[in-house]
Amino acid sequence: AQTVTQSQPEMSVQEAETVTLSCTYDTSESDYYLFWYKQPPSRQMILVIRQEAYKQQNATENRFSVNFQKAAKSFSLKISDSQLGDAAMYFCAYNGQNFVFGPGTRLSVLP
Amino acid sequence: DAGVTQSPTHLIKTRGQQVTLRCSPKSGHDTVSWYQQALGQGPQFIFQYYEEEERQRGNFPDRFSGHQFPNYSSELNVNALLLGDSALYLCASSLSLTATNEKLFFGSGTQLSVL
Numbered sequence: 363a364q365t366v367t368q369s370q371p372e373m374s375v376q377e378a379e380t381v382t383l384s385c386t387y388d389t390s391e392s393d394y395y396l397f398w399y400k401q402p403p404s405r406q407m408i409l410v411i412r413q414e415a416y417k418q419q420n421a422t423e424n425r426f427s428v429n430f431q432k433a434a435k436s437f438s439l440k441i442s443d444s445q446l447g448d449a450a451m452y453f454c455a456y457n458g459q460n461f462v463f464g465p466g467t468r469l470s471v472l473p
Numbered sequence: 474d475a476g477v478t479q480s481p482t483h484l485i486k487t488r489g490q491q492v493t494l495r496c497s498p499k500s501g502h503d504t505v506s507w508y509q510q511a512l513g514q515g516p517q518f519i520f521q522y523y524e525e526e527e528r529q530r531g532n533f534p535d536r537f538s539g540h541q542f543p544n545y546s547s548e549l550n551v552n553a554l555l556l557g558d559s560a561l562y563l564c565a566s567s568l569s570l571t572a573t574n575e576k577l578f579f580g581s582g583t584q585l586s587v588l
Contacts, residue, residue, distance in 0.1 A: 366515075397576075399579075404581060405561060405563075405581050405582045405584075406579055406580065406581045406582070407516070407563065407565075407577070407579035408579075409576050409577075409578075412576065453515050453516070455515075457575070459529070460506075460518050460521065460529050460531070461506070461508075461516075461518060461565075461577060462518070463508075463515035463516045463517075464515050465513075465514055465515045466513075466514070466515050
């Protein structure tokens with residue numbers, strides 16, 4: 363069975379600074395995708411970024427980028443120029459046969 | 474374009490009762506999945522519906538059942554409620570049943586409290 367681990371229950375960052383959230387996963391599948399979802403207090407999960415496992419190039423979406431290390435099964439999220447609106451729970455997720463989510467990291471952004 | 478809608482937003486039940494949660498997928502989506510998110514945890518996959526049939530199921534007891542209607546909307550039913558069933562129940566829709574690149578679009582959830 364696939365598992366997703368996020369070892370940082372909570373993180374904080376100063377506004378305008380950069381923060382990296384960690385994620386590791388375990389799978390024996392060869393074809394899969396990895397995702398980062400954001401869950402603000404409104405509770406609705408919002409897709410932040412998506413990475414194809416067969417692509418070496420790391421995905422980027424504006425201020426959000428990932429560091430995907432397939433051999434190490436690591437998938438970290440970097441948020442640059444952090445904004446107050448980035449404060450939320452962040453979930454790493456794996457999709458092979460079905461979606462598996464990590465336990466989440468609560469990100470606080472300090473003014 | 475309406476996104477994923479869930480009803481009700483909040484629900485309070487007592488142990489042993491039964492509950493039905495409802496979900497309408499994003500326009501154009503035909504696959505609906507349900508997740509249970511306990512306080513302080515990530516969402517846990519309950520089951521997935523496509524073409525009105527349950528296609529995949531997570532590690533949840535038979536007290537959890539569902540249904541998908543011809544218009545792709547879906548219901549989640551939980552019988553014989555336990556205190557441990559208290560959680561946020563999220564519905565997610567997608568375009569494809571099996572594509573691993575498929576994004577999930579989530580509703581805002583139903584917060585179920587069992588007393």
